[in-house]
Amino acid sequence: MKKYSGFSLFKHSLKHHEDWQKAWRSPRPKKSYDVIIVGGGGHGLATAYYLAKEHGITNIAVVEKGYLGGGNTARNTTIVRSNYLWDEASKLYDHALDLWYGLSQDLNYNVMFSSRGVMNLGHNLQDMRDIERRVNANRLNGIDAAVLNTQEVKEIVPIINDSQDIRYPVLGASWQKTGGVARHDAVAWGFARGADQLGVDLIQQCEVTDIVVEQGAVTGVQTNQGFIGAKKVACVTAGNSGVVAAMAGIRLPLESHPLQALVSEPIKPIIDTVVMSNAVHAYVSQSDKGDLVIGAGIDSYNGYGQRGSFHVVEHTLSAICELFPMFSRVRMNRAWGGVVDTCPDACPIISKTRVDGLYFNCGWGTGGFKATPGSGHVFAHTVAHDEPHPLAKPFTIDRFNTGHLIDEHGAAGVAH
Amino acid sequence: MTSLKTPLHHITAPAHVTNANVIMREDPFRGHLNLRGNPQDEAFTRAVAKVLGVALPTQPNSSAEQGTTRIYWLCPNEWLLLVAADTQAQVEADLRDALAGQHVAVTDQSSGQTLVNLSGPQVDDLMMKSTVYDCHPSNLGIGKVVQTTFAKTGAIIHKCADGSFDLVIRRSFSDYFFLWLADASQEYGLRVT
Amino acid sequence: MSQHNRLAQGGRIDRNQPLSFTWNGKQYQGYQGDTLASAMLANGIKVVGRSFKYSRARGIFGHGAEEANALMQLGVGKETIPNPRATQIELFDGLTASATNGWPNADFDLMEWVGKIGGKMMPPGFYYKTFMWPEKMWMTYEKFIRKAAGYGKASLEADPDTYDKMNRHCDVMIVGAGPAGLAAALEAGRTGKRVILADEQNEFGGSLLASGQTINDQPAVEWAEAAAAELAAMENVICLPRTTVFGYYDHNFLGALERRTDHQGMTAQSGTRQRIHRIRAHQVVLATGAIERPLVFANNDLPGVMLSGSVATYVNRYGVVPGNRCVVMTTNDSGYQTALDIVAAGRTVVAIVDVRHNPEGRLVDAAREAGITVKPGHAIIEAKGNKQVTDAMVAPIDIEGDKVTGQPMSMSCDLIAVAGGWSPVVHLSCHTGSRPQWNDEVAAFVPGPTLQQQHLAGAIDGEYSTAGALTAGAQMGAKAAASEVHNQYDCGDESICPAQAMYLVPHTKPVSRAPKQFVDFQNDVTAAGIELANREGFESIEHVKRYTAMGFGTDQGKTGNINGMAITAKNLGKTIAETGTTIFRPAYTPVTFGAIGGRDIGELLDPARHTAMHSWHLDNGALFENVGQWKRPWYYPKAGESMQQTLNRECMAVRRSVGMVDASTLGKIDIQGKDAREFLNRVYTNAFSKLAPGKCRYGLMLKEDGMVFDDGVTACLGDNHFLMTTTTGGAAGVMSWLEMWLQTEWPELEVYLTSVTDHWATCSFSGPNARKVLEKLCDDVDLSAEAFKFMDWREGTVAGIKARIFRISFTGELAYEVNVPANQGLHMWQQIMAAGEEFDITPYGTETMHVLRAEKGYIIVGQDTDGSLTPQDCGMHWVVGKNKEFSFLGKRSFTRPDTSRDDRKHLVGLKPTDPTVVIPEGSQIVADPTQPIPMDMLGHVTSSYWSECLGHGIALGTVKAGHHKTGDTVYFPLADGRVLAAEICSPVFYDPKGERHHD
Amino acid sequence: MLHIYCPYCEEMREEEEFSYSGEAHIARPLDPESLTDAEWGDYVFFRTNPRGLHHEMWNHAVGCRRYFNVTRNTHTYEIYETYKMGEQPTVTGGKS
């Protein structure tokens, strides 16, 4: 595989770009693999990459029912941060944040990770208490975090409505300077190319229709391209996890809901950081192309339709216009939805199951993009060693029986 | 009684509007009683009819009226009784007497909500701005009562015989209600009587 | 400059109403009825913008929603709007517009050279392959990339306009008022059914407005005018011109944006600028027509290359001929009509270049008769020119349209009209998840199966004749209205010669080496770019879209997508049907954020709930705190007081004499029925079996996970009658929680719940003098400590008003809560204030309430708890019934391994070592402040205040195994570097024996 | 934007009037104390979450305040039926 660089671009331009190689092969599935990863989203591809890179397991297939990175990876607002409340969660996400730095170089693929800072606004006294609490916890965990007052918010985001007379005035914010956004597709493609390079078979348009279990152990998967055998099957299917788990007779503590996002038409740079507000429900950043990327709320009902209801978008845009009155004349170009796998404690499940050789990595819900490299990294360890990575230990599925939940709701709301 | 204040007592009505196409009138201090009981139970319906002088409407979204008493169907076992001002305590006591021993509930809501009438040539447009419910006469006929949204709050909406709307709104939302109303009716002209 | 491209007559413009406008700082004239685009073309303006990657000059290409190039910066200052299309801006007097890109300007753009030289280095996805070293530099590269990207600029000031919404309901919703939509509306309208007809253009008629055809022997335009007038006169039909249906949502719900004043000026002079109609329809007729497809050839982006139908529209509808010498390239008969229209306008058609080898029939004959050169089996393989077309390179091609078969010849021209076929406007039909289907017969995607009550009529369904559109419209209109067809239509001879499907026009050079052949103008996506994406393994059409950005623009690929899909299909050796489309999503065309937000901004963002005493609080200088939707007095500062001074004064008033708080916001639920006690036993942790009338009891409510979720006092009003109070913020949640259990699990329980929060106003006054105050106002209740005990309640007359008096205390002092119907709340409040005057009764707000309760160690659910604490964690074992028969909600969760641990986080009191210190709320608690980061945290401070009466700071917090650590010192490392310390103690700081409130 | 028939109000109402209340027909165990932790955890947290036919509870929150059941396709959002509390669905399985 040829290295990407400015120089290679130049060389290829002399040859009219006629000689570029495939970023990844499109192989036919083999009869069997050591590990099959179900789901070619960012997390599944990262899992494959780290399995191959760090655990020497290269006889791997990633089977994806659609196109690589076409699930929630394709449709998220790309916010990356690690300032979660509880030790367990913040350590996991911070591990991921560490990997974001240097990821482009590691993958030789520019994932455009832009550490432009992430701000979570507080609008009432309890918001501010929660922010103080979370920021203090982050700080003592070694995570970059600060509390901002209204003036400091205004300095970083001059266009914000800082009037104190409005219905829910901005009282302050938490601020993680090291957070930011990344180019979601590039993340999937970078991991895909990296995994392919290490020998992983990426099989698209291949839907797993059954998980074959014999005597309590997994033996492979049935797909629309036939049976594929495997010693281990690792499911990273986000919103479809409940459906996939059911194939193995397992129920999960998940509900799949529509979560919508939208973009404006591209405009010249106007907002240089990520602004989030749980209380009035609005999230906004500006992509490198210029569109304002805005996250809406979650639809209350279960839904796999990759679309949600209009009133959710209305609610979000009234909040956006309240926070940024100048955006009122900007126009919505496109809105879409994903299917998020919400977990009762708003934390992921990274776990073995009662079926030998069957693993699940799911429940990232509204906020797993930021974890992509970290999630793949710890999950690869879990799959390779049949033993949770230390950072993943608190996230096993039996916490719902023991009661050891890690409740990120209080502090994170919709945890983008 | 001077000690009484309706939820809307302090609103400042827009200055005299010559061309008011929406008219708001509060019907203050009506007695509002919430009644619960089993409509399949004749003992219940009979007793209630006796006290109120009119049978409970049991059709969904319907109402009944008799003199100053009006009954709104709210759900299969719940009704709102609108009775003349200052009679709610008596009606409540009478109902309790008549229904003694039955599984019922009577709850005074007279201060928790108020009755507002909206009328005028453009009241239909105003309603279209304000509620997701279809208030067209073909859907909300005379006498029909629905509980639905009103802007970001809720309301009980009753279509009156004269084409106007009676709304029951909750006290704590009444300032918001009026803010909305004033705003939404700006292009039509609003008069408060 | 004069309007040198304007025809002397014809078109739907009013030459008696000249309008002036400014483009890039220069003044021009147009007429009433123009779009900005038609006025610009009339004035001969060629370059209207620059492309965003290669900075290529771009001109107006279409005439409506499909326009990809003519993005404007409309207006200036706070009125400015980024990116509207000139083709959809109705001209008004004084309009100002400028180009969104180009430096120093769009006509003369230095960036062009960057594009020309660097363009070769910028194939799709080039940024993924570079800008990686050194790592730190990315943020700098990104800054430049961001600057170069984007089109218009958003204003930096608040929008001066407002927007509103209407909720509409109808039997039949018709989208599009071309022949199909009008015919549908006429049928549906005459049935008396409720009909809405919306079209995004300023007047109804659709393609008829630019047509020279006849309908039932009447000129098409006149027929359209008559139809529109007939519909306008029908009371049951709502006509919405200038209204774009931007989204089709589930269960036949549609969103439509009506532009109410945009045609008059930048802002609305009165009323709202735009309105969203939220439409719920029983039946929907989609009559959205079709968009013309361009052909992909070299340099096809040069200004002067336009859609053929758009050229015809400019000629016929706006009286503008965008050029003098035109070459038409067509794959079907429609190019001939355009050529005829141009000739009729007195301009030259150099040739009709028809990719078909044997075109024949009505229109072909007509063209030949008009003396137009027809070049069958030819194509324009390349346009030449610099900033505008000067020549078309025309070459013979093979019958499949794959190869150039002879020498290209050059035709001098200033206009190239391309007619590549039609793409039905399937967008709306796809919004609810339906996928379009390829129809070979019309070589286009048409709407696929759907679950919606949806009907298709006209060009959207591949029916491209006017009579066909009218007939289909009539059929569908009648069908949607459950009626029979009434009107018949005849449009004369519309026979056509079959079209040839063609997407990418071959060149003498391979795609990778030919001059750029543009597919998507806005994102500079070329055929070579798509080829490269395919070559690199991006095979799914969705990957092609994402790698090349095809269809990502503000036009969402209305003209480019199908060509891109066809090119992909060919590269991969698949059919277009197999390749499929990307997904169409709302919005059909961009929708103003402000319109979607509607009036729900400012004060109307969220209802502010007020108590009956709100006006008093305002009059008395209260500052307010948002608690849920409620506005609660936070504190009542007097002139010159700091917040702390106010709190000290308010707290001491309660501790020393008497103070009053408005507690009306607490949720109140009236519970009646013979099983009310049993019900309470099930939903609360403690027992209510024995609570006698006249008594009150505090209760804790849990979710099934065993965690505290609400608390409050419940009073027994009668044997089968209780009044429950909830937290202010939790009221609605508790109510639906309780209703859920009653209705779904325990319907056998005879219990009725009614929310009475709004009915009762609550004046809660406490302090050693509370009884004296009450005594002044109430003489029908024995208020003595023996007769009216703590946690009792009585009915009595207070200030002449029948009231419920509860002797409960959240302050630790002797306290009464007087509940009266809210109509009398203000009066009661005033009477108590008056009666308390001699005791200096002091109104206090939520902040003082919090201090006072914290001094007593009472929790605030949601502040001291966060959904992760059990009653035991809160040190509230005393409120958990051990022997209740029914396993109350949440109980089973206590015995799970984690919940039953003895070293969970416990809620404790914290007494600062330095008494003058108030530990910041939210501080984290550690045992060893010298530990390096990451530190082991024990818990955090949930509440913390200065206690004026105790003379030191106090705090509550959670501490790991805190209940076993009383007396230990713990530390609080603050952000500013300070480390505070405190001793773990009982959370009850004040009057631990509870003597004061029992008094 | 769902349009839901309330079986108590006996008419179609807009989605904004309702609140969603999760999977239907999950009976609370009669004797929670006798359950294992796993069984209890299953009742509290674990859901079927199907793609396709789903029986679910809704509350006509701004209307009659009644809870009721809906059989809905979570993929197409088609509603097959709504039925009152205590009633059983007539549309089961098969559809997806």
Ligand SMILES: Cc1cc2nc3c(=O)[nH]c(=O)nc-3n(C[C@H](O)[C@H](O)[C@H](O)COP(=O)(O)OP(=O)(O)OC[C@H]3O[C@@H](n4cnc5c(N)ncnc54)[C@H](O)[C@@H]3O)c2cc1C
């Ligand atoms: C609108 C929206 C906004 C969001 N915003 C943010 C944000 O700002 N920050 C953040 O951190 N997170 C955010 N998220 C969440 C984030 O997108 C996800 O948590 C994350 O992308 C999940 O990645 P994944 O790889 O696990 O899942 P996916 O990308 O969904 O990948 C799962 C893959 O599994 C495949 N699959 C499913 N079933 C099968 C089967 N039977 N056989 C084969 N393949 C199958 C799917 O096709 C899919 O490609 C957002 C999500 C949404 C929807």
Ligand SMILES: NC(=O)c1ccc[n+]([C@@H]2O[C@H](COP(=O)([O-])OP(=O)(O)OC[C@H]3O[C@@H](n4cnc5c(N)ncnc54)[C@H](O)[C@@H]3O)[C@@H](O)[C@H]2O)c1
């Ligand atoms: N010569 C040809 O080959 C050819 C091809 C296609 C169409 N046509 C002509 O077009 C006509 C077809 O009639 P028709 O009625 O199907 O289409 P039409 O194009 O006449 O009308 C469609 C209308 O729908 C409106 N519209 C589209 N999307 C909308 C939206 N989302 N919201 C609101 N309005 C929207 C458009 O503004 C337009 O006015 C016939 O007269 C036919 O001759 C000719």
Ligand SMILES: Cc1cc2nc3c(=O)[nH]c(=O)nc-3n(C[C@H](O)[C@H](O)[C@H](O)COP(=O)(O)O)c2cc1C
């Ligand atoms: C961060 C981000 C930015 C996006 N920007 C655009 C955009 O500028 N234009 C556009 O058409 N779509 C944009 N999209 C949306 C995609 O077109 C698409 O809707 C989304 O990936 C979901 O896929 P689907 O609509 O094909 O289901 C963006 C998506 C994301 C996640």
Ligand SMILES: [Zn+2]
């Ligand atoms: Zn109902």
